[in-house]
Amino acid sequence: MPLHLTSEQRLDDGVLERGFTLGEIPGILWTPPSASTPVPLILLGHSPLGLRPMYPRLVARARRAAADGFAAATVELPGSGDRPRRAAAEQARADLRRAVEAGERVGDEIVDALILPLVDQAVPEWQAALDALLSLPELGGPVGYSGGVISIGVRLAVVEPRIVAAGLFAGSLVPRAIFEEARRVTIPLHVLLQWDDEGNDRQAALDLFDAFGSREKTLVANMGGHTGVPQSAGDAAARFFTRHLS
């Protein structure tokens, strides 16, 4: 599927930001100010809130990547932003909200219904985006994957050989099936955990970290909630990509 550029602007630090579509999927590509040779690429994962509300955090991560000499790109997740909602996902989200509000344990069937179809649909889309992006002359490899729904990161790390390193954010519900897939991950991992993340099961996050098959994996836990990742942790994640993509 070819990539259509839909917009282009130069940010104040010289980073080139281009909107694109891949079929019906919108995305954004950021490239460093003066990329004379093909640069490595970091795929920026994000939450299903949608690209528009996530934009300020995405552009901050993209600017950091560009400062380190990397391009960054992201695409809208299925059922987010202006993309068509999936009825089953909306139902699962309602079930989740009801369980959380009732103070109940969120059952495996709700987690599976919410996450597994999302992973099944999103992962091939990110792979298609990778095909299209890497056909641009200014993008080379290697490719890193950073953040977002951790189950998507796990699946991508297993199935996509062009991704050589992943920085994951332990901060969402993880189906049991994804724990099994985690054992098959072998690329270097850098996992951020917010110790007091209200939306996160800390023990599940530690169990998932333990499950990863990678010989090289680092867990970095900091105080604070989901959006409270300290500057130093962002720096450490950036250095992880510099070690593995440069």
Place this chain on the structure above:
Amino acid sequence: MPLHLTSEQRLDDGVLERGFTLGEIPGILWTPPSASTPVPLILLGHSPLGLRPMYPRLVARARRAAADGFAAATVELPGSGDRPRRAAAEQARADLRRAVEAGERVGDEIVDALILPLVDQAVPEWQAALDALLSLPELGGPVGYSGGVISIGVRLAVVEPRIVAAGLFAGSLVPRAIFEEARRVTIPLHVLLQWDDEGNDRQAALDLFDAFGSREKTLVANMGGHTGVPQSAGDAAARFFTRHLS
């Protein structure tokens, strides 16, 4: 108690290494090549194996500290090296060995007998060393504490106000009483955990990290055993001290 310098040598990278004694306690001080103004100090904790066998690892940490503009110093622990053995500690060590070899759970009474008297004796000694070291014109503050027996680091962080940041290594048995003291620690902490450390109870290490009262604390877990801390984790710890001591 005054500090007596007993030896002096210039290492190949220009770091000045001086042996000293503080009463009957031997120690080592390392200062950066050209320290014109008083420099911050990092106290290098270490295991009870003794300064001599620990020297290669200590000097590597001291060189890194010096490269970052910090002095580093360490003293022999009670009952280690050439210092007199304590009969009760030897007994506790034998009990520990017996329990481990029999595959038994190491009882609280063994941990308490092994660690608490060591903490009680070592902490005032490190404080006396700090008094003497900070009277040298080339050493200023602030002071950091790094590594070694984690229970000593916890107690020092609670009782010694000159220590403003601590890098701790989760890798030894921790008495229940120290968990209580950990709640009173408020300085920034950087805690290294080796995920597969054969001599370490991972869950106890996570519980201790959780117990620390510090608002700013980071846990960095990596694969491998006690001596397998990767270069990147050493770099992250060094950057922690640079943030807090510079």
